[in-house]
Structure formats: structure tokens, C-alpha cells
Amino acid sequence: MSNILVIGGGFAGVWAAAGAIRARQEAGAAEDAVTVTLIGAADDLAIRPRLYEDDPQGKRVALDRVLGPIGVRRIPGIVTGIDTEARTVSAVGRDGSALELSYDRLILASGSRVLTPPVEGADHLFDVDTLPAAAALESHVSRLGTVTGGDERFTAVVIGAGFTGLEVVTELPTRLRAVAGDRPVRVVLVERADTVGPALGPGPRPEILAALEHAGVELALNVSLQSVDRERAVLSDGTVIPTRTVVWTAGMRASALTELIPGTRDAIGRLEVDEHLRVVGVDGVYAAGDTAAAVAEGGHVVMQSCQHAVPQGKLAGANVGADVLGLPLVPFAPNPYVTCLSLGPYGAVLTTGWDRTVAQTGDEAKKLKHTINSEWIYPPIDDAGAILTLADHRTTWPTETVQSVSA
Ligand SMILES: Cc1cc2nc3c(=O)[nH]c(=O)nc-3n(C[C@H](O)[C@H](O)[C@H](O)COP(=O)(O)OP(=O)(O)OC[C@H]3O[C@@H](n4cnc5c(N)ncnc54)[C@H](O)[C@@H]3O)c2cc1C
Known part of the structure; x- marks a missing residue:
């Protein structure tokens, strides 16, 4: 039996856990051959891209409604230590108890914080x-x-x-x-x-x-x-x-947990990962989302964004599953980069590519931003089939849809 541990219940962590379950399912492996556990500080997935909007308290999804149906074990707790030699993680549980968790493979998806x-x-x-x-x-x-x-x-x-x-x-x-x-x-x-x-x-x-x-x-x-x-x-x-x-609002930095991994970090604290999202030089550890300086599209280092956290999560999950099952790993290849910036009552602006060519403006872009924020960034809930369908790393939503909208 192999035990995959995901740290962080944000976009990358949720999709990493789902990606690993999907990989096990696709390989036809028994449920107890690969178990997936997610430890995170919060009970909800915070929809961070919506926190500039009204009613920020409502911008959340209960993690149990996404992870529960697909059989991911969830532990509420704050991770305080990572020992990559012993392959253990220490944490403080919700009731204040000290927890010690072992892993065969670790996915660090503990995100970022404003400085x-x-x-x-x-x-x-x-x-x-x-x-x-x-x-x-x-x-x-x-x-x-x-x-x-x-x-x-x-x-x-x-x-x-x-x-x-x-x-x-x-x-x-x-x-x-x-x-x-x-x-x-x-x-x-x-x-x-x-x-x-x-x-x-x-x-x-x-x-x-x-x-x-x-x-x-x-x-x-x-x-x-x-x-x-x-x-x-x-x-x-x-x-x-x-x-x-x-x-x-100025300046983001990767979670301090990156400092507990003996890898190379970039100027904002993200770990260097290879094309399979393995932390370079550290056996058994993957990173995804705002903790990972992944390279995409011919040498561009990804942005700290949902747009990159989601596909990284799915791929890290798929690769960690393949890794423990002895299957080939897949390189990270997200869809082309786009951004959609909300500009209040004036509208929004959609850009494509790393040079940010304007593709849509005004009400048209605002409608797209609304669709992204109110529909596309939400994971399905209470439906294992829908969650695992979307966990496929080959479905690099939402950028493929945005690309077609802006074409
Ligand atoms: C206001 C705002 C607007 C944004 N707009 C956009 C946008 O328009 N488009 C876009 O693509 N991106 C946007 N982003 C960025 C996007 O939200 C992040 O890039 C994305 O949330 C990263 O996902 P993640 O899973 O890596 O990290 P996070 O979402 O930060 O999740 C990390 C999780 O790890 C948990 N965690 C951290 N430390 C510990 C610990 N020690 N123990 C246990 N758990 C821990 C946290 O509680 C959290 O649940 C925006 C962000 C903000 C704040």
C-alpha cells in the first residue's frame, strides 16, 4: 500500500488529491493500493480570486463535499514540520493535539500569502x-x-x-x-x-x-x-x-513550509520543480500551485494564479499516482496563458499570451470574468463522477474555453 499525503486544501491541493484518486482509478488499482490524505488548516476551499468582491465570507466550498465523495481522507490541522528523510509531517490538530503523519509521496500545496x-x-x-x-x-x-x-x-x-x-x-x-x-x-x-x-x-x-x-x-x-x-x-x-x-496588496510569497524542504527556492520562495512537478533533489516530494516555480510554454515560469495552480494540482496528483504504481510520468503542459482582470463597474480586460495582448474589454470581458469567477473556478460538489472527470490533467480548464471565447 502507498500513502500519498497532500498539504493544503486550496486549488492545487484539492485537484492534486482528486488527480491522484483518478490516476489510481485509471490504472485499475485497488482502493487500498493507494490512499490519499489531505491535511489543511481550513475546512473550506477559499475562492481567493473572488475576495475583492462583495460577501467574501460566502466565497468558499466545503472541502468535505469535494474530497468526501472521492474517498480522500481529510485531516484538519496546521502543518508545523516536514522531515523529508524520515518521510514524516508533523502538525497540530484542530483539538490542539500533536499529529505525526508518514507518507510515501508528499505533495506540498500550501499556497502563498501576501507579504x-x-x-x-x-x-x-x-x-x-x-x-x-x-x-x-x-x-x-x-x-x-x-x-x-x-x-x-x-x-x-x-x-x-x-x-x-x-x-x-x-x-x-x-x-x-x-x-x-x-x-x-x-x-x-x-x-x-x-x-x-x-x-x-x-x-x-x-x-x-x-x-x-x-x-x-x-x-x-x-x-x-x-x-x-x-x-x-x-x-x-x-x-x-x-x-x-x-x-x-503588494507582494506575495510562497508558504513558509517551502523552507522546510531542502530544495532550491526562487525570489518569492517557490520550490524548483522538474517537468513532472517533483521538487528537484528531494526524493518523494512534489510541489504544486503557489509553492512551485514550474516552467511552462517554452521557458516561462508560471504565475501564482489559479489558472496555473489547478493544472499543476491535477498533474502532480496524476504523476504521484503513476509514480507509486510504477507507471510513466507526464510533463507539465498547461494551456496558453491568459488573464482576465476585473476593473469594477467599468468592465474588465482579457489578455492572451505572456505579452498580454488585449483580446476583450468592457462588458464583454466583464461577463467572461463573471463566468470564470462564479462557475469555472468552482469544483463540482457531492458528485464523485463529475469531480473525477474534471480531475483529468488533460482537461486544462478554464483556459481552453477562454481561448476559444477570445479567438
Ligand atoms: C484577491 C485575489 C485575487 C486573485 N485573482 C486571481 C485571478 O483572477 N486569477 C487567478 O488565476 N488567480 C488569482 N489569484 C491567485 C490565486 O488565488 C492563487 O494563485 C491560488 O489560490 C493558489 O492556489 P494554491 O492552492 O496554490 O494556494 P492557496 O489557495 O493559497 O491554498 C493553500 C492552502 O494551504 C493551506 N495551508 C497553508 N499553510 C498551511 C499549513 N502550515 N498547514 C496546513 N495548511 C496550510 C491554506 O490554509 C490554504 O487552504 C488571486 C488571489 C487573490 C488573493
């Missing part, structure tokens, strides 16, 4: 990285109309004009107006580069700038956040912005 910036007063910052953090921001904004204070209550500052910052900053004016009534609303986007979306390239920039203007967002470029407290944000050029709401 906590080294600025004075950082504990006053909001973010939309996790369900609780996004819920805390929503609840804070909803109370702004009833707390005492002046119009500065309806000023928000978003730090970072990357993918997440842009999605958040184009939503905030509507949310603030809903609580401000007739009082003035101000939203400022702070970016240390000299332009918005510096990593998104020039292609989508005209759409992004038009959306920011449409939303009435002020730009503060070439500056960073210096300090923050309950009543103000201070920028590196000395500008003081009276505000109760500063949202940090």
Missing part, C-alpha cells in the same frame, strides 16, 4: 488575501457611515497597482458611496513604480487607466507607504492622507 510590509503601524492595514481578512475589510467599510468622524472616513488608500490592487481599488468607490450617502468619497491608489500595473505590461494599460478614471481613483505613483495608523496614511514623499482604510 506583511515593514512599515510603521502595519497592523492597521487591511488586505484581501484570506477569507477572514477580506471579511474584516468588508465589515469595516460597512460601519464607516455610523462611526463618528468627518469625511475622511470615506477615503480609502490601496497600496500596490498590481492585479489584486487594481481589482480592489476599482470596487471600493462603489462600496464607499453606499455608506457615504451624499458625503464625498476619495480613493487613492499608491504605486512605487512610475505606472499602474507595472508587471502587466503596456497592452492592458489604456483600459486600466480608463477604468481608474471612470471610478474617480486618484493615482500616487513613484511613492510607497511609509507609515499608517488609525487615522492616516503617510507616503514616502511626505504626503499625509487622512483615512481609516488602508488596503495592502
Whole structure:
């Protein structure tokens, strides 16, 4: 019997577990020949790409409704140690008990976290990285109309004009107006580069700038956040912005568990993996999703995105299953890269390729983003057949559908 252990119940971990069960099924192996266990801190799959939207608390799927029907054992717990020599993982269980789990093959899918910036007063910052953090921001904004204070209550500052910052900053004016009534609303986007979306390239920039203007967002470029407290944000050029709401979105880093694996890591902490998603130089360990610096499409290192976490999860699961059953492994080959960036009431922008050529804009792209967010990124629930059908690594949803939409 071989025991596969997956760490992390995010997009990569869920699909890795399902991919491994599918591999066992495809090989015609007995159920007890390969067992799959997933340990994760949360009981739900957090739909992280939706956390800039309203009602972040509702953006989740119970893991038991996906893993239960396909026979994956789930252990709620926080992993604290990984011993790749002894092939054991230590963890703290939900009841506080110490757990020691052994494995034949490990898939590390513990994701990523937004960086906590080294600025004075950082504990006053909001973010939309996790369900609780996004819920805390929503609840804070909803109370702004009833707390005492002046119009500065309806000023928000978003730090970072990357993918997440842009999605958040184009939503905030509507949310603030809903609580401000007739009082003035101000939203400022702070970016240390000299332009918005510096990593998104020039292609989508005209759409992004038009959306920011449409939303009435002020730009503060070439500056960073210096300090923050309950009543103000201070920028590196000395500008003081009276505000109760500063949202940090800049910088992601792979889960700290990557540091417990004796492999090579990139600048954001992701482990180097080979074409089969095995951690280079570490026997029996695979990585998938935001923990893995996988290479795709002729040398591009994947993005920390669902679009890459899902196919990596499926493939890591398939390969780990093949590995323990003595079958050939398959190289990672996701569908062509696309991005769909929400731009608030203005619409959205769909780009294709690593140079981000604009393929759709406005309402058309917004409809696509809505379909991606409300349908395509959700795993099926309560239906083993549907879950295992979608766990096939050859079905590299959703990009193939997006490609055909944009063709
Ligand atoms: C606001 C926002 C918008 C985004 N928009 C998009 C988008 O439009 N398109 C896109 O493709 N991507 C988007 N992303 C990125 C995408 O959400 C991530 O790339 C994706 O969630 C990565 O999946 P993952 O499974 O690797 O990691 P995660 O989703 O981070 O899951 C990791 C899991 O591991 C668990 N875990 C971590 N540490 C431990 C531990 N020590 N013990 C036990 N469990 C642990 C966590 O609780 C979590 O459940 C967005 C992200 C955010 C925050």
C-alpha cells in the first residue's frame, strides 16, 4: 500500500488529491493500493480570486463535499514540520493535539500569502488575501457611515497597482458611496513604480487607466507607504492622507513550509520543480500551485494564479499516482496563458499570451470574468463522477474555453 499525503486544501491541493484518486482509478488499482490524505488548516476551499468582491465570507466550498465523495481522507490541522528523510509531517490538530503523519509521496500545496510590509503601524492595514481578512475589510467599510468622524472616513488608500490592487481599488468607490450617502468619497491608489500595473505590461494599460478614471481613483505613483495608523496614511514623499482604510496588496510569497524542504527556492520562495512537478533533489516530494516555480510554454515560469495552480494540482496528483504504481510520468503542459482582470463597474480586460495582448474589454470581458469567477473556478460538489472527470490533467480548464471565447 502507498500513502500519498497532500498539504493544503486550496486549488492545487484539492485537484492534486482528486488527480491522484483518478490516476489510481485509471490504472485499475485497488482502493487500498493507494490512499490519499489531505491535511489543511481550513475546512473550506477559499475562492481567493473572488475576495475583492462583495460577501467574501460566502466565497468558499466545503472541502468535505469535494474530497468526501472521492474517498480522500481529510485531516484538519496546521502543518508545523516536514522531515523529508524520515518521510514524516508533523502538525497540530484542530483539538490542539500533536499529529505525526508518514507518507510515501508528499505533495506540498500550501499556497502563498501576501507579504506583511515593514512599515510603521502595519497592523492597521487591511488586505484581501484570506477569507477572514477580506471579511474584516468588508465589515469595516460597512460601519464607516455610523462611526463618528468627518469625511475622511470615506477615503480609502490601496497600496500596490498590481492585479489584486487594481481589482480592489476599482470596487471600493462603489462600496464607499453606499455608506457615504451624499458625503464625498476619495480613493487613492499608491504605486512605487512610475505606472499602474507595472508587471502587466503596456497592452492592458489604456483600459486600466480608463477604468481608474471612470471610478474617480486618484493615482500616487513613484511613492510607497511609509507609515499608517488609525487615522492616516503617510507616503514616502511626505504626503499625509487622512483615512481609516488602508488596503495592502503588494507582494506575495510562497508558504513558509517551502523552507522546510531542502530544495532550491526562487525570489518569492517557490520550490524548483522538474517537468513532472517533483521538487528537484528531494526524493518523494512534489510541489504544486503557489509553492512551485514550474516552467511552462517554452521557458516561462508560471504565475501564482489559479489558472496555473489547478493544472499543476491535477498533474502532480496524476504523476504521484503513476509514480507509486510504477507507471510513466507526464510533463507539465498547461494551456496558453491568459488573464482576465476585473476593473469594477467599468468592465474588465482579457489578455492572451505572456505579452498580454488585449483580446476583450468592457462588458464583454466583464461577463467572461463573471463566468470564470462564479462557475469555472468552482469544483463540482457531492458528485464523485463529475469531480473525477474534471480531475483529468488533460482537461486544462478554464483556459481552453477562454481561448476559444477570445479567438
Ligand atoms: C484577491 C485575489 C485575487 C486573485 N485573482 C486571481 C485571478 O483572477 N486569477 C487567478 O488565476 N488567480 C488569482 N489569484 C491567485 C490565486 O488565488 C492563487 O494563485 C491560488 O489560490 C493558489 O492556489 P494554491 O492552492 O496554490 O494556494 P492557496 O489557495 O493559497 O491554498 C493553500 C492552502 O494551504 C493551506 N495551508 C497553508 N499553510 C498551511 C499549513 N502550515 N498547514 C496546513 N495548511 C496550510 C491554506 O490554509 C490554504 O487552504 C488571486 C488571489 C487573490 C488573493
